Structure formats: C-alpha cells, structure tokens
Amino acid sequence: MDLHDLAWKAASGQQEGSSLPPLDGSVEAMRLRILGKLIYQVGREPRTASPRDWFVATAYAVRDAATSSWFADRAAEGEGGKRVYYLSLEFLIGRVLMDTIGNLGLTGQVREALQQCGVQLDEIVLEEPDAALGNGGLGRLAACFMESMSTLKIPAYGYGIRYEHGLFRQVIEQGLQRELPETWLAHGNPWEFPRATFYPVDFGGSVTGEPGHEPTGPHVWTPDETIHAVAYDTPVVGAGGQHTNTLRLWAARAPEPLQLDAFNRGDHVGALRDRVKTEAISRVLYPGDESSAGQELRLRQEYFFASASLQDLLSRHLVEFGTLDTLPDKAAIQLNDTHPAIAIIEMMRLLVDVHRLDFDRAWTITNETFSYTNHTLLPEALETWPVALMERLLPRHMQLIYLINMRHMQAARDKGADHRVLAELSLVDELHGRRVRMGHLSFLGCHAINGVSALHSDLVRSRLFQDMDQLYPGRISNKTNGITFRRWLHRANPGLTRLLVETLGDGILSDPLQMGRLADHADDPALQAAFAAERLACKQRLAIVIRERTGIVVDPASLFDVQVKRIHEYKRQLLNIVQAIAHYRAILADPGRHWVPRVKIFAGKAAPGYVRAKEIIRLVHDVAQMVNNDPVVGDRLKIVYMPNYNVSLAEQIVPAADLSEQISTAGMEASGTGNMKLALNGALTIGTLDGANIEIRDFVGAENIFIFGLTASEVAAQSATGLDSHHAVRANPVLSEVFDMITSGQFSPEEPHRYRNLIDGTQSYDRFMLAADFDSYAAAQAEVDAFWQQPARWWRMAMLNTARLGWFSSDRSIREYAESIWRVPVMQP
Numbered sequence: 001m002d003l004h005d006l007a008w009k010a011a012s013g014q015q016e017g018s019s020l021p022p023l024d025g026s027v028e029a030m031r032l033r034i035l036g037k038l039i040y041q042v043g044r045e046p047r048t049a050s051p052r053d054w055f056v057a058t059a060y061a062v063r064d065a066a067t068s069s070w071f072a073d074r075a076a077e078g079e080g081g082k083r084v085y086y087l088s089l090e091f092l093i094g095r096v097l098m099d100t101i102g103n104l105g106l107t108g109q110v111r112e113a114l115q116q117c118g119v120q121l122d123e124i125v126l127e128e129p130d131a132a133l134g135n136g137g138l139g140r141l142a143a144c145f146m147e148s149m150s151t152l153k154i155p156a157y158g159y160g161i162r163y164e165h166g167l168f169r170q171v172i173e174q175g176l177q178r179e180l181p182e183t184w185l186a187h188g189n190p191w192e193f194p195r196a197t198f199y200p201v202d203f204g205g206s207v208t209g210e211p212g213h214e215p216t217g218p219h220v221w222t223p224d225e226t227i228h229a230v231a232y233d234t235p236v237v238g239a240g241g242q243h244t245n246t247l248r249l250w251a252a253r254a255p256e257p258l259q260l261d262a263f264n265r266g267d268h269v270g271a272l273r274d275r276v277k278t279e280a281i282s283r284v285l286y287p288g289d290e291s292s293a294g295q296e297l298r299l300r301q302e303y304f305f306a307s308a309s310l311q312d313l314l315s316r317h318l319v320e321f322g323t324l325d326t327l328p329d330k331a332a333i334q335l336n337d338t339h340p341a342i343a344i345i346e347m348m349r350l351l352v353d354v355h356r357l358d359f360d361r362a363w364t365i366t367n368e369t370f371s372y373t374n375h376t377l378l379p380e381a382l383e384t385w386p387v388a389l390m391e392r393l394l395p396r397h398m399q400l401i402y403l404i405n406m407r408h409m410q411a412a413r414d415k416g417a418d419h420r421v422l423a424e425l426s427l428v429d430e431l432h433g434r435r436v437r438m439g440h441l442s443f444l445g446c447h448a449i450n451g452v453s454a455l456h457s458d459l460v461r462s463r464l465f466q467d468m469d470q471l472y473p474g475r476i477s478n479k480t481n482g483i484t485f486r487r488w489l490h491r492a493n494p495g496l497t498r499l500l501v502e503t504l505g506d507g508i509l510s511d512p513l514q515m516g517r518l519a520d521h522a523d524d525p526a527l528q529a530a531f532a533a534e535r536l537a538c539k540q541r542l543a544i545v546i547r548e549r550t551g552i553v554v555d556p557a558s559l560f561d562v563q564v565k566r567i568h569e570y571k572r573q574l575l576n577i578v579q580a581i582a583h584y585r586a587i588l589a590d591p592g593r594h595w596v597p598r599v600k601i602f603a604g605k606a607a608p609g610y611v612r613a614k615e616i617i618r619l620v621h622d623v624a625q626m627v628n629n630d631p632v633v634g635d636r637l638k639i640v641y642m643p644n645y646n647v648s649l650a651e652q653i654v655p656a657a658d659l660s661e662q663i664s665t666a667g668m669e670a671s672g673t674g675n676m677k678l679a680l681n682g683a684l685t686i687g688t689l690d691g692a693n694i695e696i697r698d699f700v701g702a703e704n705i706f707i708f709g710l711t712a713s714e715v716a717a718q719s720a721t722g723l724d725s726h727h728a729v730r731a732n733p734v735l736s737e738v739f740d741m742i743t744s745g746q747f748s749p750e751e752p753h754r755y756r757n758l759i760d761g762t763q764s765y766d767r768f769m770l771a772a773d774f775d776s777y778a779a780a781q782a783e784v785d786a787f788w789q790q791p792a793r794w795w796r797m798a799m800l801n802t803a804r805l806g807w808f809s810s811d812r813s814i815r816e817y818a819e820s821i822w823r824v825p826v827m828q829p
C-alpha cells in the first residue's frame, strides 16, 4: 500500500471513528493515527505536509495515547485517595514530544511509523517550540516534579498560568542583550485541552460584615471587577506510561467579550479596551529571576491563579466527599515559593465567607493542608506587597491578614516576645512603608516549610525564620532538589545511557542508585575510553551548534568549561570571566608552555532591567572578541556565549560539558539543579560550598570535585567587617592588573569607560566576594588543568560522578515530600 492509500485508510478510520485501529503499541496503528491526524486535524495531505505539520500530527497522535491512560487514572482516583496540588507561577517545561513518547514507551514505534512516511523523528522534534513558562531553576524544578509525581503514581495536579508569552527570546547584538517576545502558541499547542471549566476571580470593591457580625464571621465582598479563569489541561505522563497527571493552566478571559453599550455607540475600540486590560493577566511571564517584580499586574497574576486553583480543588473535593472537614486528609497543597502564598488567605475567605466555616476551624484546615517551599534568602527576592495596594485590590484579604496577624501577635506575646521580636514576627513590615511579608504569611499558614538543600534549609532556620521557628518549632525541614533523569540523562544523552545499560543492565533506568556499581568499573581503561568517546561525540555535535549560532570554531578535543544559568551577580559569571582574562594574560606571557586547550562556554538570560547583569554579558562578549581573534592564543582558549539559553539548549550543552562551573557566593544559591544535570552526565564540578554542591561533594567524594572559596559562615563574617575590597584588589597583583585592563578600555577601545561602573562598583561594594575568592578560584582552575593532563585520573573521576549521582533524582525528592510533608502513599522503586 502506498502512502496515499494509507492516508485514505487512516482517513476513513478517523471518520468512522470505530474502525480506527486502537493504539495498541504497534507501528501500524501509530502510523494510521498520525496520518489521520495529519489529514483531519492539521488539514494537510502527506505530500504537501511541512515538518511542522508532521510534528503537530504526531503530537496529536501521541496525545491520544496519553489520554487513554489519563482517563483510567481519573477513574481510579474516584476511589478517594489523597491528591497533591502543586501551585507554581512557573513551569519551565521545554519540549514535550520526546518526554511523552519516551515515558509511554513508544519512541521506537513513532520513529518507525514516521520513517515509513518518509519523515525523520529527529527532524520534526526540532519543530516543537519550548514551553518556557518559567525563568530558571524554580520553574524547571516544577516541571521535573510534575514528571516525577506521575512516575511515582501520586495523584496530582499542577496549577499555573497559561502565559501567552513565556520567557523572552534573547538575541545578542554587539554584546548587548535584546529581548524579543516569545510566541510559543503562535501555531497552536497540540498538547493542551481547552476546557469549558471556568471560575470568576474578583478584584477591588468593598467589604461589609453581615448584620450582627463578629470580626471573625463571614463577610460580603462586593468587588468592582470580575475576571474569568479558563482551564487548559495538559496530560503529564509518568515513566512507563502507567500513570498520567494533569497540568492545569489558567487563562484570563473577560466575562463580556465586548461592552455592547460602547459597541452600539460606535466606539469599537473602547468596546474592547476592558477586555484587553482584563486578559493582560495571563499575557506574559515576569522575566525577573531571584527578584521581586513588585508590580500590581504581578499581584493580580498571583491572586488570579491562586483563586481559580482553590475554587477548582474545593469544588472537586466537595463533589467527591461532601464536606470540607476532610480536606487535609484528601488534599495537600504545595506552594512553590511565596508566589502563590495569597492562596492561604483565599482559602480562609472561601472557607469562612463562602462555605461558612468557623474561623478557627478554617484556620486549622488551611494550616494542615498547605505547605511551602522556600527558594531563596536574597533580600531582593523576598516578596512583600504594600498594604495600600492589597487594600485596594484585595480588601477582604487584607482584613483577614490583619485578623490572622492579631492572633499571631497575641500568641507571640503570650510566649513572652518583646517588641523587637514582635516586629520581626509580624506579617506586616512597619519599617519599610507597611508591607505584607509573603514569606511570613507562608510560614504561619503552613504546617511544613522546607528549604531545597541541606545548607539552605539550615540558613532558612537560622537566618530567615529564626523567630518564627522558635514560636512554631518543628515546621522546617529539608528536601534537597532533584532532576528527572529521564530527560536529563536518558533523553539528553542516549549514547552515554546506552553505555551505562550495556555495562550495568537496564535496572539503572528505573532505579538510578544502581548506577553506583559503575564505580567498580571506574579504573577499567576500555570503559574509560568508551565513556570519553561518548563525551567527544556530544562535544562534536555541540561544536557544530556553536559554529551555526555564533560563527566561532572550536576544537572538540579541548576541555569544554561550561557556565550556563541565569546571569546574576551572585552566580558570579564575572568571577569566571575575570579569571579567564588572567588566564589569557598568562598565555600571552608564555605562549610556548604546554597549555590545556579550553573552550569557555557561557549561556544565560539577564532580567531585562538588570543593568549589572547585562554589563557582564557585554564584557564576556568583548573579552571573547579579543581572545578568539588573538593569533598568539589560537586554540588554547576560546570564549563562547551561546544566545537564548533554554531547556532545549541545556539538553545539548549538558552532555558535552567536561567542567561544570558552580561558583556562586557561598550561602546565596539555594540549591542549584544545573549542578546536578552536569555532574550526572559526568562533568567535573568546580564550585563553592554552596547549595547542593555540598551534597554533591558528599556523594562523589571530596577527591572527585574541585572545591574552592569562602564558606557561607566565612562570607557572613567577612560581610560583617565591610564590603570594600579596594585593599584586597591592590594587594593582589593578578587581580589588579586584570581590573586595570578592563577599566582602561583594553576590551572596549571604542568606549574605554564602558566597564568603569561595573568594576568600580564591584571594588567598593564587593557583596559577592569576588576579590576574596579570586585566588582560590584561580588555583582550583590550575588544578583542573593538571588533572585534565592525566586522562586516566580525569575519566575515573568523571565516571565516579555519574556513578554516585543517583540520589539527585527528582523521584527521590518527591518521595521525601510524599512521605514527610504530603503523607501520600508512593511506589517504591
């Protein structure tokens, strides 16, 4: 049968419905399904279909396969188990196709079915836009957690916003970052199901008590604005395809599509104005990472999705169980940072005003249902909202916050808190213009609070919430982050995965701790060679991408030194480039020495308003321009900045990295997950004792990682003595020469003072300890070079990293949340 006949067979099947062969896992059924989708859903014939058409048709066919298991799970859930609700303003998902067919066990069938149509799976995969509904680590964690919850068969919903525009697309023009709008929905989204389900979400207006009311009794909120939250559902398939959860994202819709009175008056633009304003809520993701936007629209986004999600889960609970008393037994609500924290108050409003529960009972239910993950200690990232804004936008919520705070303050006084402690504990910060502290609110409203690495959780307890912890002890615990190995090893690095399976058996695919046995082979020269060969193949592929995107030619035999993450002062890309300049100078001073050839690879986006971060991006480009074109240097050093870092680019860079730069100022990176992705793929880490680097060191062994720099407590001690580092810089001949080169315009001759502010600022207020850590960083880099020249030693270390990273699976993280916070049953591996 030729393709055309097949298409018609598929088509008639599609039309008759029943005669379409079920997706039984056969290539034939998949092929007919894809062709049917191509013709009837995409509206194309095979002979004229573009690669994108084939991608969309394939996605629809795969979605059918996912949907069957989804229905089965919805039916099973009707049996009354507890559900997890994961509330996150960000889901940094990336592409979905390979993950979904991989988890369904259909990769081979889909590949073969397409092949028979003359289409290559690996080519159409590239047609899928990244779903970039997040900024960085926090959003990527939410995506990994969704996948792990499905894999562990935990009934769960993810709730978030269906941003029309995800994180901006970064282009670099002469070293300057430009932000272009991201348009992932431009050609539709084949994975989602738009639902008729919607909920009204109110803003503004006034509040009145009921006649004879008590302050804690129900109140009537008369809003002056109502917006509809419309649901879009995406199935999230777990590994093995046995369980599928739902990611439910909300879009904002105006209740009245047009204002008919204005329309009838002939004011056609005015008739649409309110609609445009209303729907702005789900228009765009705020692009700040580790900083609070503080904008009214952001607060509207937070309340919009929190309210819709709670109305949805409460109505599901009531349909199923008929009473809200059992809510804590049947629902666990996890707040991914404080962004959804207003949900705590919304729960109180719904329970007290709508469902008319007693205030104390409502508070107990709320507290037992909610838990909160803290992601940062940086002051600029801690969310606070002006009381005046809250009163205007959410008057009933502000009332409830005051009420809850009064009771909280009374409890603190009863335990002997003095004025200083009361001011620390209060939900309202009175010192910075009366603001509601969302972290405090989260602590108070949740029965469990966790940090995301051992160090970070200790600092959450000792620095951020010291007084809260004393008043409400036992709430804080640690849940170290993880990553899904399906995406970050099995799919991103199929060559290495094949080698691991050949060596250790396919048990490693479902139980990553079994990779520990790779340690028994770490000295096997043949396996070392095979491991190194897989790395080289990834580097060769990356070298092609680098050339295509930047024009820079790199030698895949060089050491690939990688720092890929958001650009932030605390992550210290500046330290990296400053040390690279020192290295460059050393090469020029002694070109005949046997230098280890290095390619320094940077990638990452800066928040659009973050001037310093953008200056650092520009400096990297200016330095690259000089170094890459210096004939004396040649292949000894290349500096590459890859634009538009996102999940798909990460999947190409991570398997090709020899060295992983995890060099944040100690105490400032909550966990990091890029560090885990890279070490899992066998990159060696050069890093500080920060976040999960510490636990990575504990697992891989101190002899298999390059640790340098001040510890978190040393950073704190040094900060207390002052942050001016002029003296330290002048006392350091290498660092002062590098700074002089930069400030004298050697890298920017057309504008000599370009980096004056950056460098002067760093010296007079060295909050990130660049001067203090420079020497130990440079020494660690020299050690890296020395080890690279001993291949047997290097590859042994690399293999031990992969072998010992199994604990950093997000399945392990989720198991810990499930057992000690959510109290839901989980599968054991």
Ligand SMILES: *Cc1c(COP(=O)(O)O)cnc(C)c1O
Binding pocket: 135, 136, 137, 140, 564, 565, 566, 645, 646, 647, 650, 671, 672, 673, 674, 675, 677
């Ligand atoms: C993993 C990941 C991050 C987080 O990286 P860190 O190094 O932990 O900051 C950010 N962005 C993308 C695209 C990622 O895949």
